[in-house]
Amino acid sequence: MAATDGPAHAGASAASDSLPDVASFVDQAAALLEIQLDSAWHSSVVAAFTSYRDAATLLMEFPVAVDVEQASVYTLGDPNDDH
Amino acid sequence: MTTTEALGVSAIAAAVRSGSVTASEVAQATLARIAAANVSLNCFTAVTVTRAMAEAEAIDAAIQAGRDAGPLAGVSYAVKNLFDVKGMATVAGSRIDKERLPALRDAALIRRLASSGAVLVGTVNMDEYAMGYTTENAHYGPTRNPHDRNRMAGGSSGGSAAAVAAGLVPLALGTDTGGSIGVPASLCGVYGLKPTFGRLSRDGTRLLAASFDHAGPFARSVSDLAAVYDALQGHDPDDPVSVRRDVEPVTRELAKGVEGVRIAVWDGGAETLATPEVVEAVAKVAAVFGPVRTVSLPQAARARAAAMIITGCEASNSHFSNLRTRANEFDPLTRDRLLAAAMIPAAWNIQAHRFRRWLRAQMLELFDSVDLILAPATPFSAPPIGQMSTTVGDVEVHTRRHIGAFTQPLSFLGFPVLTAPMARPGQLPIGALMIAAPWRESIAFRAAAVAEAARFLAAPIARI
Numbered sequence: 001m002a003a004t005d006g007p008a009h010a011g012a013s014a015a016s017d018s019l020p021d022v023a024s025f026v027d028q029a030a031a032l033l034e035i036q037l038d039s040a041w042h043s044s045v046v047a048a049f050t051s052y053r054d055a056a057t058l059l060m061e062f063p064v065a066v067d068v069e070q071a072s073v074y075t076l077g078d079p080n081d082d083h
Numbered sequence: 084m085t086t087t088e089a090l091g092v093s094a095i096a097a098a099v100r101s102g103s104v105t106a107s108e109v110a111q112a113t114l115a116r117i118a119a120a121n122v123s124l125n126c127f128t129a130v131t132v133t134r135a136m137a138e139a140e141a142i143d144a145a146i147q148a149g150r151d152a153g154p155l156a157g158v159s160y161a162v163k164n165l166f167d168v169k170g171m172a173t174v175a176g177s178r179i180d181k182e183r184l185p186a187l188r189d190a191a192l193i194r195r196l197a198s199s200g201a202v203l204v205g206t207v208n209m210d211e212y213a214m215g216y217t218t219e220n221a222h223y224g225p226t227r228n229p230h231d232r233n234r235m236a237g238g239s240s241g242g243s244a245a246a247v248a249a250g251l252v253p254l255a256l257g258t259d260t261g262g263s264i265g266v267p268a269s270l271c272g273v274y275g276l277k278p279t280f281g282r283l284s285r286d287g288t289r290l291l292a293a294s295f296d297h298a299g300p301f302a303r304s305v306s307d308l309a310a311v312y313d314a315l316q317g318h319d320p321d322d323p324v325s326v327r328r329d330v331e332p333v334t335r336e337l338a339k340g341v342e343g344v345r346i347a348v349w350d351g352g353a354e355t356l357a358t359p360e361v362v363e364a365v366a367k368v369a370a371v372f373g374p375v376r377t378v379s380l381p382q383a384a385r386a387r388a389a390a391m392i393i394t395g396c397e398a399s400n401s402h403f404s405n406l407r408t409r410a411n412e413f414d415p416l417t418r419d420r421l422l423a424a425a426m427i428p429a430a431w432n433i434q435a436h437r438f439r440r441w442l443r444a445q446m447l448e449l450f451d452s453v454d455l456i457l458a459p460a461t462p463f464s465a466p467p468i469g470q471m472s473t474t475v476g477d478v479e480v481h482t483r484r485h486i487g488a489f490t491q492p493l494s495f496l497g498f499p500v501l502t503a504p505m506a507r508p509g510q511l512p513i514g515a516l517m518i519a520a521p522w523r524e525s526i527a528f529r530a531a532a533v534a535e536a537a538r539f540l541a542a543p544i545a546r547i
Contacts, residue, residue: 026423029425030422033425036407036410037422041415045419045422045423046423048419048423048424049423051391052392052395052423052427055387055388055389056388056392056427056431058385059392059434059438060430065441068437070436070439070440
């Protein structure tokens with residue numbers, strides 16, 4: 001399997017330019033997930049999510065070919081199959 | 084009381100089997116060392132005195148009865164406190180998991196060591212839930228580096244590496260998700276093995292990121308590491324990722340040398356990721372093998388990014404219930420990252436998994452032309468405990484995050500990595516990674532044995 005030379009994964013282009021405000025996203029996601037964010041650590045969580053976002057931006061820009069499947073963890077296959 | 088501190092695994096086992104020392108005497112000496120040193124190092128979170136003496140007495144009884152006491156007869160060892168130990172709560176560096184019921188049986192690798200005659204003397208400190216590189220644990224305190232107690236031991240298996248480096252035990256078990264064996268081995272100056280993913284059972288361990296958690300040993304010599312690795316191997320149906328593969332002992336491979344082995348040095352911009360002393364030290368070790376080529380690990384920065392996202396997703400899912408209801412009881416260093424990771428969109432996680440698949444193919448292709456790749460294990464030697472930033476070249480980097488610059492891209496792929504302590508008398512330890520193709524741990528062992536014999540690798544006991 002090889003990387004394609006084609007366009008980046010759908011939705012990845014210019015990700016950092018179009019991202020919503022991270023703090024707002026974190027607040028909304030926390031509410032949706034029923035996670036209580038204490039004000040004492042709110043800014044640290046936002047900073048941590050920003051790190052994940054930056055990592056994701058790097059990844060989503062990378063053109064992985066559509067036929068590259070994620071490595072399996074769940075399997076019904078041959079136990080001799082290494083991955 | 085006998086002195087076995089400086090002896091290796093094979094020497095201790097031979098002495099016990101021959102009757103020149105009893106397993107009970109070895110255990111007593113080990114427990115005395117721990118009692119004397121743990122106050123200043125904070126390696127051990129529990130010392131299993133009763134169990135250790137019972138196991139040692141059983142070994143002595145077996146020998147007296149003329150039975151084979153096993154290849155590791157009477158050898159003391161410790162385990163990271165995420166391994167299940169029968170009768171103890173598996174705390175995994177956390178406060179929350181102290182409430183867990185005592186484990187009903189030992190983790191698979193502990194059972195293997197017990198059947199080889201080894202004696203468990205305790206459980207050791209780690210980053211909470213293995214999510215860190217420093218073992219600066221808010222609940223149990225930082226484990227201190229035996230070579231300089233003001234400095235980090237590395238993590239997350241910091242207690243394991245420090246206990247071995249200090250000569251408290253000749254071997255210990257740890258786990259690795261993004262470098263949690265390689266990093267502490269490097270900073271504490273001992274050998275560590277992260278085997279191929281699926282090689283050693285993780286049954287009975289508290290997982291961080293199930294799709295790439297590994298278990299592995301620490302020791303102070305190549306032959307010790309080989310001896311324990313050989314004892315640990317074997318398929319385990321209780322670990323869903325354990326591969327049904329024949330045991331491939333490496334001890335008998337150690338003397339084979341590296342003739343014909345194609346060795347390369349990772350030139351993935353190491354000089355920009357690591358301090359000059361680290362780059363120079365790796366070059367010295369590489370010189371043992373003669374002229375070697377350089378190779379680049381493709382997309383190393385993206386590999387770290389993918390590892391970070393998958394680790395976050397799997398770890399936060401594992402702790403999701405407690406993140407919702409008991410977040411204030413986590414170590415702050417862990418909590419904030421787990422909370423943030425719980426919010427990672429699925430698209431990012433799936434892209435990370437697909438990228439991993441792509442990268443694995445690239446790495447396998449790379450190993451068509453080389454057999455072993457050398458790289459720094461950490462970008463710098465042990466930083467002071469609590470140090471937030473470190474200067475690498477002209478760049479100020481986030482200390483805790485940057486420590487995994489070399490290990491994380493490799494651990495996440497599951498390739499075997501042996502971390503070897505480079506000989507640096509009078510200086511803080513730094514390790515070299517010896518990276519092989521899947522299931523080729525023996526190549527890394529052979530290369531390490533050559534470099535150790537040439538005195539380019541060494542793991543002297545730290546004087547504390």
